[in-house]
Amino acid sequence: MQFGIFTVGDVTTDPTDGHTPSENERIKNILTIAQKAEEVGLDVFALGEHHNEPFVPSSPTTMLGYVAAKTSTLLLxxxxTxxxxxDPVKIxxxxxxxxxxxxxxxxxxxxxxxxxxxxPWFGKDIRxxxxxxxxxxxxxxxxxxxHTVDWQGKFRTPLQGFTSTPRPLDDVAPFVWHGSIRSPEIAEQAAFYGDGxxxxNIFWPKEHYMKLIGYYRNRFEHYGHGTAEQAIVGLGGQAFMSKNSQDAVNKFRPYFDNAPVYGHGPSMEDFTEQTPLTVGSPxxxxxxxxxxxEHFGDYQRQLFLxxxxxxxxxxxxxQLDILGEEVVPVLRKEMAKDRPASVPDGPTHASLVAKRDAAVASAPELVEGR
Incomplete structure (x- = not known):
């Protein structure tokens, strides 16, 4: 089970003192937060991509490249994306x-x-x-x-004899998750490729996501990638903690009420009841x-905003000190209890290389390019 944090990189005024960080300050803070994630024992740091205010992460690979140089174990x-x-070629x-x-x-x-x-900023149609x-x-x-691709489609110019460089490390592509909060077509896509x-699930009630994840699991099995229980699932989350739960509520309320996404909407009490946002004690x-x-089955990755x-x-x-020192170690143990041996761990480059090598050993003629 992998635990980590994600950031959307919003530049938001602190409602308690009126301070608005500059873009430079926010970018540097995100880089500090990423390094702190490794320091407190988390597994993953994930960065959003936005091209509009009030968000700053328009170039995730630039920021993640810096974090890569400053860390040694953190999965980026x-x-x-x-x-x-x-452009898929640039990705x-x-x-x-x-x-x-x-x-x-x-x-x-x-x-x-x-x-x-x-x-439209990038020449595309949202429809x-x-x-x-x-x-x-x-x-x-x-x-x-x-290695060499000939391709023609609807949305970009054709490719003839094209090779993307550099090739993936060890000829094994980065693992891909397909993220969605509402679209069964995206769940279908993830299942078709055997991806994550x-x-x-930080906005809507769990019943909605139970249906979406259940659909993905069933289609993962349909396409022959393993059983439904072996499908690779990740979940979002949010938390704000204090030793005393009422202190957490009092401290976080002004931030919740003025948040750029859900501020000035539902009450914090309604939101915490309907979504994974948890404001209270560790x-x-x-x-x-x-x-x-209990709702989504055994899964592989839990990220917190x-x-x-x-x-x-x-x-x-x-907050990261509390998460890494008091919360995640207990959750690791809890999530490991009665976890079936057939349920895979969260994907890593090493596990993907091992899976590729096992496939080559068992059926080399079926492995592309070999």
């Missing part, structure tokens, strides 16, 4: 390069994004969001698994997240 991921508005090259720089500590999450104006996601990923998958499915967070597999809504860096680092 994206919280969204915009498969709809990025293939950028993330293979990052994979080499980070010695394999890289995977990425494909997503369509949630900001409509981004599409084509699903077809773009399907076609662009089909090309990206081929660029990483085939990340349900960022034990309350443990109890809440230890119960997730910890640095949003204008929270100052000092507070975020304190």
């Amino acid at each position: 991921s994206t919280a969204t 915009l498969i709809t508005t990025n 293939a090259e950028d993330y293979a390069m990052l994979q080499h720089v980070a010695d394999g500590r890289v995977d990425l999450m494909m997503g369509r994004g949630n900001t409509g104006p981004v599409y 084509e969001g699903i077809p773009l996601a399907i076609e662009n990923y089909a090309l990206l998958h081929r660029l990483w698994t085939e 499915f990340f349900a960022n 034990q309350q967070v443990i109890d809440r997240y230890a119960s997730m597999r 910890m640095d949003h809504a204008g929270l100052p860096l000092k507070t975020v680092l304190e």
Whole structure:
């Protein structure tokens, strides 16, 4: 089971003192937070991709390359790579390069994004969001698994005899998650390729995501990648903690009420009841997240959003201390209890290389390029 954090990189005014960080300050804070994640024993740091205010991570590979140089064990991921508005050729090259720089500590999450104006900025039509996601990923998958690609589609110029460089490290592409909060087509896509499915279930009630994840699991099995229980699932989460739960509520309320995504909407009490947001003691967070597999089955990755809504860096680092020292060690033990041996661990470069080598040994004639 992999535990980590993700950031959307919002630049938000602190509602308690009126301080608005500069873009430079926020970027440097995110880099500090990523290094802190490794320090406190987390497994994953994931960075969003946005091209609009109030968000700053427009170049995830630049930031993750820096983090790669400053860490040694942390698995670097994206919280969204915009498969709809990025050129698949550039994604293939950028993330293979990052994979080499980070010695394999890289995977990425494909997503369509949630900001409509981004599409025309990059010459795309939001009404084509699903077809773009399907076609662009089909090309990206081929660029990483085939040395020479001839390709023609609807949304970009054709390719003839094209080889993406550098090739993936050890000829094994970064693991791909397909992120969605509402689209069964994306769950279908993840299942078809045998990739991971990340349900960022931080906005809606669990019943919605239980259906979406259940659909992905069933289709994963349908396509012959393993049993439904062996499908690769990731979940989002949010928490704010204090030793005394009421202190946590009092401290976090102004940040919740003014958050750029859900502020000025539902009450914090309603939101915590309906979503995984947990504001309280470390034990309350443990109890809440230890119960997730009762709803979604055994899964592979749990990421927490910890640095949003204008929270100052000092507070975020304190939250990460609590998460890494008091919460995650207990959750690791809880999630391991009665976990079937057939359920795979979270994917890593080493595990993907081992899987490839086992496939070559058992049926070399079926492995592409060999």
